[in-house]
Amino acid sequence: DTGVSQNPRHKITKRGQNVTFRCDPISEHNRLYWYRQTLGQGPEFLTYFQNEAQLEKSRLLSDRFSAERPKGSFSTLEIQRTEQGDSAMYLCASSFRDRNNEQFFGPGTRLTVL
Amino acid sequence: KQEVTQIPAALSVPEGENLVLNCSFTDSAIYNLQWFRQDPGKGLTSLLLIQSSQREQTSGRLNASLDKSSGRSTLYIAASQPGDSATYLCAVRKGGTSYGKLTFGQGTILTVHP
Numbered sequence: 001d002t003g004v005s006q007n008p009r010h011k012i013t014k015r016g017q018n019v020t021f022r023c024d025p026i027s028e029h030n031r032l033y034w035y036r037q038t039l040g041q042g043p044e045f046l047t048y049f050q051n052e053a054q055l056e057k058s059r060l061l062s063d064r065f066s067a068e069r070p071k072g073s074f075s076t077l078e079i080q081r082t083e084q085g086d087s088a089m090y091l092c093a094s095s096f097r098d099r100n101n102e103q104f105f106g107p108g109t110r111l112t113v114l
Numbered sequence: 115k116q117e118v119t120q121i122p123a124a125l126s127v128p129e130g131e132n133l134v135l136n137c138s139f140t141d142s143a144i145y146n147l148q149w150f151r152q153d154p155g156k157g158l159t160s161l162l163l164i165q166s167s168q169r170e171q172t173s174g175r176l177n178a179s180l181d182k183s184s185g186r187s188t189l190y191i192a193a194s195q196p197g198d199s200a201t202y203l204c205a206v207r208k209g210g211t212s213y214g215k216l217t218f219g220q221g222t223i224l225t226v227h228p
Contacts, residue, residue, distance in 0.1 A: 042218030
């Protein structure tokens with residue numbers, strides 16, 4: 001499978017716990033994005049990596065959120081001290097700069113904070 | 115700030131009907147526009163991408179048009195089938211050095227009944 005993959009697909013946690021999600025982009029894609037989607041809404045941009053550099057972060061990304069992309073390959077999104085408002089679908093997308101920047105999305109990680 | 119609106123919010127049609135989904139955006143300085151399909155609890159599947167210099171794109175039974183100056187795009191689905199039932203999202207990429215992040219509408223929930 002050469003598409004974008006995300007793990008885990010589902011995560012249930014208690015309020016206050018830390019969680020980490022992983023995204024593996026399409027191998028030749030140098031751009032990687034994280035979005036968050038709540039029920040009934042369209043996805044909202046969280047952060048963007050070009051290779052290993054994090055070039056943009058949304059104001060939605062509070063201090064409890066951190067994202068990394070070591071060596072420009074896979075990326076992780078960590079949420080510390082989770083709150084019930086963090087419950088959402090976290091989507092990862094990747095693109096190749098020279099191909100119209102068409103973004104391809106992974107299946108998402110559904111987070112439920114109890 | 116770019117805002118994207120999709121009308122209608124939900125649409126129910128009998129199988130075989132042709133239909134049009136609408137998307138409008140407030141800032142016409144876009145680089146491109148993408149239409150996506152999302153099945154319940156799943157990630158996004160890219161359907162069509164239209165560059166700002168293009169007027170339309172076609173893929174099978176799908177045709178997307180773009181009127182950049184008026185801030186509008188339409189997705190036309192011909193001869194609808196029950197398998198077309200899903201949420202359809204449009205997203206715009208801002209021109210300039212926006213790093214390619216997408217701004218999404220809230221989606222149109224389409225139900226095609228046999």
